[in-house]
Amino acid sequence: MYVNVPEIWLRDHCHCEKCFHPSTKQRLIETFDEIPADISIAPNGLFEDAGMFRITWNNGHQSSYDKGWLQARFDSTNSSRSVERQGLVELSLWAAKDIKDKPPAIDYDEIMASDDGVKDWTRLVRQYGFCYVDNCPPSPEATQSLLERIAFIRHTHYGGFYDFTADLSKGDTAYTQLGIGAHTDNTYFTEPAGLQLFHMLSHTDGEGGVSQLVDGFAAAQLLREEEPRAYDILSRYCVFSHASGNDTSSIQPIRSKPVLDHDGCGHLLQVRWNTTDRARIDCTVDQLQSWYDAARKWTDILKRIEYWEPLRPGRPLIFDNWRVLHGRSAFTGKRRMCGGYINRDDFISRFKMTNYGREQTISPVA
Numbered sequence: 001m002y003v004n005v006p007e008i009w010l011r012d013h014c015h016c017e018k019c020f021h022p023s024t025k026q027r028l029i030e031t032f033d034e035i036p037a038d039i040s041i042a043p044n045g046l047f048e049d050a051g052m053f054r055i056t057w058n059n060g061h062q063s064s065y066d067k068g069w070l071q072a073r074f075d076s077t078n079s080s081r082s083v084e085r086q087g088l089v090e091l092s093l094w095a096a097k098d099i100k101d102k103p104p105a106i107d108y109d110e111i112m113a114s115d116d117g118v119k120d121w122t123r124l125v126r127q128y129g130f131c132y133v134d135n136c137p138p139s140p141e142a143t144q145s146l147l148e149r150i151a152f153i154r155h156t157h158y159g160g161f162y163d164f165t166a167d168l169s170k171g172d173t174a175y176t177q178l179g180i181g182a183h184t185d186n187t188y189f190t191e192p193a194g195l196q197l198f199h200m201l202s203h204t205d206g207e208g209g210v211s212q213l214v215d216g217f218a219a220a221q222l223l224r225e226e227e228p229r230a231y232d233i234l235s236r237y238c239v240f241s242h243a244s245g246n247d248t249s250s251i252q253p254i255r256s257k258p259v260l261d262h263d264g265c266g267h268l269l270q271v272r273w274n275t276t277d278r279a280r281i282d283c284t285v286d287q288l289q290s291w292y293d294a295a296r297k298w299t300d301i302l303k304r305i306e307y308w309e310p311l312r313p314g315r316p317l318i319f320d321n322w323r324v325l326h327g328r329s330a331f332t333g334k335r336r337m338c339g340g341y342i343n344r345d346d347f348i349s350r351f352k353m354t355n356y357g358r359e360q361t362i363s364p365v366a
């Protein structure tokens with residue numbers, strides 16, 4: 001394959017030690033101060049040798065480029081870019097019947113013992129959108145250490161790592177005994193948390209509170225097959241959201257986003273669905289009816305594939321908040337729950353570093 005690469009791009013990507021720091025992987029050259037606009041390869045300044053292009057520039061600087069590295073820069077397809085950027089794996093889309101007998105799970109000790117455990121754990125989360133952790137000590141301290149094996153915990157207006165009982169200490173239905181329909185969290189942020197972990201430490205003097213999970217990506221695929229127009233509407237019409245239950249804040253995303261949000265290559269990137277926190281639907285009045293019709297088809301599909309399973313002390317649940325919706329049935333008695341959020345990029349970084357290795361994670365994008 002031949003491509004015309006601008007000389008300024010090549011010079012800008014020189015990885016010699018004057019231009020690129022070998023351990024921080026940062027560019028050292030001030031591109032727009034130090035590289036003249038008319039930079040060019042010196043006469044006879046290009047030759048090939050042992051898989052490398054060696055270049056002498058018209059100002060005397062010398063650079064070399066690995067051919068494979070160069071090729072990967074311009075060969076990559078939309079799919080391979082999504083793999084590089086998002087750590088996209090072959091997804092196992094599921095309905096309840098596919099996973100209820102053997103949901104993805106991993107042992108607590110494996111995760112705590114080494115990064116190989118984190119590698120397997122994050123891979124399962126990437127593949128299925130959720131994973132149980134078996135044999136976790138039923139304490140907030142053990143649960144927090146577990147979650148921090150992935151990355152630091154994301155703080156929000158509710159705090160960082162949480163440990164609460166249903167007492168409405170925070171202005172949100174999560175802190176009540178009410179049933180909660182399938183939703184994703186944090187639609188009121190421009191960037192919702194990437195992961196959430198729940199651990200029910202105890203449930204006394206009552207019953208109920210079964211947890212619900214729905215694979216939002218599986219639902220999106222069904223909607224696309226069955227109701228392509230509805231899929232299109234939920235992918236294009238944007239929605240606002242808000243969290244205004246605390247007296248001192250009203251969190252709102254700075255821009256509206258569609259329920260089904262895609263990356264620049266057309267891959268479904270994120271499901272944002274929270275009817276409790278939904279605010280203005282950002283379309284014209286004559287588009288509103290079609291948004292409601294599409295959203296009804298979407299919720300019909302969510303109900304068809306939902307998966308119910310009680311939470312148990314000693315068995316935290318972690319899920320991909322950009323893919324899997326969660327909810328719960330109403331309960332009586334007292335439940336003590338702990339858990340927290342992890343940022344998306346921190347999760348994907350940890351996934352890629354443990355599954356691809358450092359070189360393979362950095363090289364395609366640096």
Ligand SMILES: [Fe+2]
Pocket residue numbers: 174183184185326
């Ligand atoms: Fe939630």
Ligand SMILES: [Zn+2]
Pocket residue numbers: 014015016017018019020061062063
């Ligand atoms: Zn250089």
